[in-house]
Structure formats: C-alpha cells, structure tokens
Amino acid sequence: MNRLRALGCAGLLSVSLTACPGPNSSYPIKDVSVTELAADLAAGRTQSEVITEAYIERINTLNPALRAVIAIAPDALDQARASDARRSEGKTLGPLDGIPILLKDNIEALGMATTAGSLALVDNIPRRDAPLVRNLKDAGAVILGKANLSEWANFRSSDSSSGWSAVGGIARNPHDLTRTACGSSSGSGVAASVSLAAATVGTETDGSVTCPSSITGIVGLKPTVGLVSRSGIVPLSASQDTAGPMTRTVADTAMLLTAMAGSDPADPATRNADDHKTDYAAGLDAQALKGKRIGVARFLGGYTAQTLAVFETALETLKAQGAELVEIETFDFGDMGDNELTVLFTEFKSGLNAYLAETPPEVTTRTLADLIAFNAAEPRELAWFGQDLFEQAEATKGLGDAAYIRAQGAAKRAAGPDGIDRLLAEHDVVAMVAPTTGPAWLIDPENGDAGGPSATRISAVSGYPHLTVPMGFVEHLPVGLSFMGPAWSESLLLSLGYAFEQAAMARRAPPDPAPSGKD
Numbered sequence: 001m002n003r004l005r006a007l008g009c010a011g012l013l014s015v016s017l018t019a020c021p022g023p024n025s026s027y028p029i030k031d032v033s034v035t036e037l038a039a040d041l042a043a044g045r046t047q048s049e050v051i052t053e054a055y056i057e058r059i060n061t062l063n064p065a066l067r068a069v070i071a072i073a074p075d076a077l078d079q080a081r082a083s084d085a086r087r088s089e090g091k092t093l094g095p096l097d098g099i100p101i102l103l104k105d106n107i108e109a110l111g112m113a114t115t116a117g118s119l120a121l122v123d124n125i126p127r128r129d130a131p132l133v134r135n136l137k138d139a140g141a142v143i144l145g146k147a148n149l150s151e152w153a154n155f156r157s158s159d160s161s162s163g164w165s166a167v168g169g170i171a172r173n174p175h176d177l178t179r180t181a182c183g184s185s186s187g188s189g190v191a192a193s194v195s196l197a198a199a200t201v202g203t204e205t206d207g208s209v210t211c212p213s214s215i216t217g218i219v220g221l222k223p224t225v226g227l228v229s230r231s232g233i234v235p236l237s238a239s240q241d242t243a244g245p246m247t248r249t250v251a252d253t254a255m256l257l258t259a260m261a262g263s264d265p266a267d268p269a270t271r272n273a274d275d276h277k278t279d280y281a282a283g284l285d286a287q288a289l290k291g292k293r294i295g296v297a298r299f300l301g302g303y304t305a306q307t308l309a310v311f312e313t314a315l316e317t318l319k320a321q322g323a324e325l326v327e328i329e330t331f332d333f334g335d336m337g338d339n340e341l342t343v344l345f346t347e348f349k350s351g352l353n354a355y356l357a358e359t360p361p362e363v364t365t366r367t368l369a370d371l372i373a374f375n376a377a378e379p380r381e382l383a384w385f386g387q388d389l390f391e392q393a394e395a396t397k398g399l400g401d402a403a404y405i406r407a408q409g410a411a412k413r414a415a416g417p418d419g420i421d422r423l424l425a426e427h428d429v430v431a432m433v434a435p436t437t438g439p440a441w442l443i444d445p446e447n448g449d450a451g452g453p454s455a456t457r458i459s460a461v462s463g464y465p466h467l468t469v470p471m472g473f474v475e476h477l478p479v480g481l482s483f484m485g486p487a488w489s490e491s492l493l494l495s496l497g498y499a500f501e502q503a504a505m506a507r508r509a510p511p512d513p514a515p516s517g518k519d
Contacts, residue, residue, distance in 0.1 A: 029054045030195045031509040034252040037198055038095040041087065048087075048098030051198070052080035052142055055100050059145075059196050065177065065513040067169040068190035070105050071112055072145040079142040086140070095281075096259055097140025102197040104188050105146035105167070106153060107243065108232035109133050116234045117151035117165025119381060120374045123362035130232025131264045132201070132243055139259040144197050148187030153208060153236045155184075155348060155393075156375075157385040159448035162186055162212075166381050170443060173216060174510035175477055179440035180449065182211035185246060189216040192246045194510055199247040199256055205236045205344070207437075207456035209244040210468045214436035214480030217470050217507055219253045219497070220246045222456075224487050225463035227273050228257075229264035235351030237344050238269075239408060240460050248507065250469060250498040254280035257490065276488045286502045288495035290322030295429035297484070299331040302453030303435050307479055310472035311435045314481050317504045318433070326427050333458065336414040340461050342407035345389075346396040368394050384445050415462035421486055431485040431496055436468040439477035455482040465490050469497040470507040478508070 027046045029037075040046045056072060063069045073079070083098035103109055106116045108126040115121040133143060148168030154160055162183030163171035171186040173179040174194040181190045185202025189212030192200045202209040204222040213220025222244045230241050245256035261277040263270045296315065303311070319325060349368050356366050365371045372390050375381040396404070423432065434455040441450035459466035464487050471481035481500065483493045501507075 027051050027054055029058065029198075031248065032195070032198075033249045034096070034099055034198050034247060034255055035249065037099055041098050042092070048080035048083040048142060049077060051098070052076055052100045052144065055144060055197055061515055062194060062196065062513060064515065065172065066174060066190050066194065066196075067171045068148055068187040068194070068196055069102065070115065070146045070148050070168045070187070073109070073143050074111055076100070076142060076144050083140055083142060093138070093140035094259075095255060096136065098142060099140070099198045100142040100144040101136060101256075102144050102147045102188065102191050102200045103133065104149050104185050104200070104202045106149060106203060106234040107133060107201060109143050109146070112146055114234065115165075115167045116153065117149050117167050118371070119166045119378060120365040120371055121359070121363060122167065124359050125362075126232065127360070128232060131229040131266070132260045133232070135262060136259050141259065147185070147191050147200055150183030150186055150208075153184040153203065153205060153234070155205070155236050155344065155389050156387050157448070158388055159385045161384055161443060161445055161448050164384050166383070172443070173440045174513060175217060176440065177513055178442055179477065180215065180443055182207075182215040182437070182440065184208040185212050188246045189213055189218060189220070192216070192218045192248060194512065199245060199252055201243055201256070201260070202246050203233060203241065203243045204460065205240045206340070206460035207454055209246060210456050210466050210480070210482065211437050211454065213246050214468045215440045215478065217478030217510065218246055218248055219250050219470070219501070220244060220468050221253050221257060221490070221494070222459060222466045223257065223261070223490055224276075224465050226269035226271070227261050227276060227488070227490065229262070229267045229270050231264050231266040235348070235355055237347040238351055239343055239347060239412070240463060250494055250501050251281055251284060254284055254494050254498075278491060280491055280494055283491045283495060284498045285495045286499050287322075288499040289318055291324070292322070292431075292496065293324045293326055293429045294318060294496070295326050295328045295423060295427050295432035297432045297434040297455065298327055298329045300434045300453065300455050304438055304474070306474040307435050307438045310474060310479055311481070314471040314500070314504065315433075317500060321499055321503050326429050328423060328427055328432065331423060333414050333419060336411055336419075336461055337457065339407040339411035339414070340457070342404060343411055345393045346399065346401065346404040349393045349396050350399050385448055411461050412463070415458050416464065416487075419458055420462055420464055420484065424486060431483050431489070431493060434482050434484070435471070436480035436482040439474040439479055455484065459484050463487065465493055467493040467497045469501050471504065472506045473508070
C-alpha cells in the first residue's frame with residue numbers, strides 16, 4: 001500500500017502541479033546547496049514559493065521510481081509564502097528562512113501522519129511539532145513533507161530489506177535503482193542525494209543516518225546523543241537515538257545542526273545541549289586539517305579492496321591538507337555488540353509502549369504486543385520480511401532488569417571511556433577516520449540485506465558524534481569517509497570534514513531516474 005499524499009493545491013503526488021497558483025518564474029533546484037539557495041533568496045533572485053513548487057514538481061516526477069517521499073506537507077506552499085512575506089518586510093528569520101526540508105517519517109510534524117513506515121500508524125496525526133521541527137520552523141525552514149524509511153527504523157526483522165516500509169514501498173538508490181539506499185533513513189538519503197528537497201533530517205540508533213548518507217553520496221551527521229531533542233520522535237533506544245542532518249555539503253549540514261540543536265525539558269538527555277551548541281557553520285575552517293593528528297581506524301576491517309583503494313586516496317588527501325596520520329591497527333571492544341542488542345531490545349519495548357500510549361485515540365495499536373498482532377493479521381506488513389526482532393523485544397523484562405542494566409553500563413563503557421576516549425588519548429589524536437561502509441548492495445526481497453563492514457557501531461553505542469563525507473566511488477557507487485570523535489566534538493568533526501570535502505571534491509550528483517509512471 002502506498003499512502004503518498006500531496007496536499008494543498010498539489011492534489012495527489014502523481015498529479016501535475018501546473019494548475020497551482022504561484023510565481024511564473026522557474027528556478028533550477030537540482031544539486032543547489034542550502035547555502036546557495038539562501039544567498040539567492042537573500043539577493044531576491046528567487047522566492048521560497050518558487051523553489052518549494054519546484055521541489056514538489058520534482059518529487060511528483062521522480063518519486064514513483066525512487067520511493068523516497070511518503071507525504072507532502074499540506075501547508076508547504078503556505079509556509080513558503082509566509083517566508084516570502086517576512087522577507088519582503090525585512091523580517092527574515094535567518095539563513096534557513098524559506099528553505100524546504102524533508103523529515104524522516106518517524107519525526108512528528110503538525111498536520112501530517114507520523115507512520116514510522118507502518119500501516120498501524122497511518123492515523124497517527126500528532127497535535128504538535130517535535131521540538132527539533134519547531135526549532136527548524138523558528139529558523140524559517142519550510143517543512144516540505146515526510147521521507148520514507150526502513151519500517152520501525154529497521155528494527156522489526158533480522159532479515160529486513162533496508163529502505164522498505166509498508167507505507168512507502170522500497171526506497172531505491174538513485175545511483176543505481178537495483179541497489180539499496182541503506183537505512184533506516186533511506187528516503188532522507190535518497191531525497192537529499194537527488195534533490196527532492198534542499199536538505200533532509202534523519203534519525204540514527206546505529207548507522208541509520210551515516211550508512212544511507214555514505215551509500216547515496218551525501219554528507220550525514222549523527223550528533224552526540226543529547227544535542228538534539230528526541231521528543232516527538234518514534235523511539236528505538238533511549239541510549240542511542242538521535243536525529244541528524246543529511247545534506248549535499250558539510251556547510252549545509254552545519255547550518256541545519258545549528259537550528260536543530262538545543263535543550264528540551266521533555267528530554268533529559270539534552271540538559272547540557274545549550275551549553276555545547278554553537279553556530280556550526282560559522283566555525284567551519286578549510287584549513288582545519290593542518291597540523292591535526294588523525295587516527296586511521298584499521299581495526300575496523302572487512303572492507304573490499306576497491307573500497308580500501310578509495311580510502312587510501314582519501315588518506316593522501318588528508319595528508320596533503322596537513323594532517324598527520326596515525327595508524328591504529330588493533331583494538332578489542334569485547335562484548336559490546338552483544339550488550340548493545342540487549343539494550344536495544346529492552347529500550348525499544350519500553351520506549352515504544354510509552355510512545356504508543358500517548359498517540360491519538362485513532363491509533364488502535366497501543367503496545368508492542370498490539371503491533372505484533374496487527375502485523376500477523378495484515379499481509380501487506382509481512383510481505384517482505386517477518387517480525388522476529390519485535391518478538392524478541394516483547395520478551396524483555398523492562399528497564400529494571402539486572403541483565404539490561406549490566407549490559408547498558410558495559411556497552412557504554414566499552415564504546416566510550418574504554419573505547420573512543422581511550423583510543424584518542426593513547427594515540428594522541430583528535431579524531432579517527434575509516435570508510436563508513438562499502439558500496440550499495442543489490443536489493444533482495446528474498447534474502448534481505450547483504451550488509452557489509454561498517455564504522456557506525458562505536459559512535460552509536462558511545463553516543464558520540466559521527467560525520468560521513470563523500471570520499472569517492474567504487475565503480476558507479478559512492479562511498480563515504482567517517483570522522484569520529486569524542487562527545488560534543490561536532491564543531492571539530494564538521495571542520496575536519498569540511499576541509500576534506502573542499503580538497504577532495506569527491507561528490508557527484510546521481511542521474512535523474514526515468515519517470516516510471518503514476519504511483
């Protein structure tokens with residue numbers, strides 16, 4: 001089932017927007033950065049209504065082939081017109097004013113269903129904006145709509161296909177439509193890569209921002225857990241969940257993070273966010289690599305020879321920009337992975353039950369047990385894979401369980417103080433680099449994800465930031481370079497990534513897919 005809903009004057013997403021009222025001038029939005037859009041808006045070379053209409057038309061044309069977008073905000077054009085009115089009165093709210101942004105569809109926004117990709121939540125229309133969405137709106141951003149995702153943030157089945165949801169279908173990599181967009185922020189990655197929005201927002205528990213960013217050839221940042229509020233986001237893990245920006249340039253990622261970050265009384269993890277947030281875009285430095293000692297995380301293995309060849313070229317770029325590279329050959333994280341799973345199962349059940357209990361009365365699935373029953377009775381939900389992870393989570397004993405408490409403490413310690421912090425201190429480096437993951441694998445509904453090596457886990461389990469930046473291609477498929485650092489090191493990682501990006505210029509926009517007919 002596909003619940004794509006274009007709203008306002010647009011009608012259904014498959015319907016042309018030519019009848020919509022608006023400015024007559026056009027604007028070429030493909031691969032135009034947020035920074036460039038902001039400059040053109042400020043100079044009067046375009047209007048928010050023009051570019052918002054252009055993105056909606058582009059979604060109508062390309063989304064049937066890509067399945068990246070689930071819904072268009074009913075008031076998207078009204079938001080754009082309000083931005084233009086503010087600008088005409090000299091009351092612009094900042095560089096994001098009038099910039100259209102898509103949200104992963106596990107993030108609440110007023111007036112749109114928040115489905116997490118599940119048919120069980122098609123009537124989950126919140127009466128609030130998530131705080132991060134409110135922050136973006138306060139900065140003037142146009143909330144364009146909702147992006148597809150791996151259903152339930154890819155935590156329903158061990159045989160899942162990343163990017164598939166019963167609501168949105170299978171999101172496809174724009175660099176090769178036969179290949180995965182990774183997940184779980186699949187639609188956000190695809191939409192940013194192929195310019196279905198100026199920028200997108202994803203969420204990550206372990207790899208869900210950084211993997212799709214790497215595989216679709218964009219920049220993605222998983223912030224320190226607690227820098228961005230998680231209130232109003234369908235939860236997976238209180239220990240590891242965070243939202244993060246996904247864009248085509250490091251500068252755009254920094255701009256979005258500046259607006260998104262901040263303390264939220266409803267999310268205790270964010271109590272120190274205001275002390276750490278800053279203007280991340282203003283702090284970018286193209287010379288940031290000069291004199292910096294960077295650890296090369298060789299202990300993260302399993303990459304193909306082709307991926308490693310691209311990585312070696314990236315390392316040469318880092319050195320040419322003045323970085324001193326320090327090889328880190330081995331490190332043992334012990335039982336971190338097993339402990340992480342224990343944590344995820346327990347926190348998922350607890351957090352999801354609490355979230356579902358607060359959904360509107362139209363939502364009839366009020367617990368994880370209800371969802372398991374719903375899926376068992378709904379053939380469309382189990383069409384691609386099952387729900388064994390749901391069942392394992394349902395069997396957990398709650399946040400007071402001694403096994404959970406022990407696993408949570410051990411995992412955090414192994415990844416953070418005894419992991420990243422220790423590695424940085426022992427090798428006297430400010431950050432570490434590695435390939436984010438390999439190139440995109442083939443979509444395989446029969447067997448699910450092929451998967452591959454990944455640099456995501458240690459930053460995910462520790463709750464520390466992780467930035468991925470395009471570093472090159474394996475044949476026609478992009479791969480990203482990961483920058484990993486200690487807690488609250490977003491400014492450093494963004495500057496290091498910016499310096500690499502400006503030197504390497506490794507990103508290439510994907511081709512537009514041929515329109516595939518009506519959705």
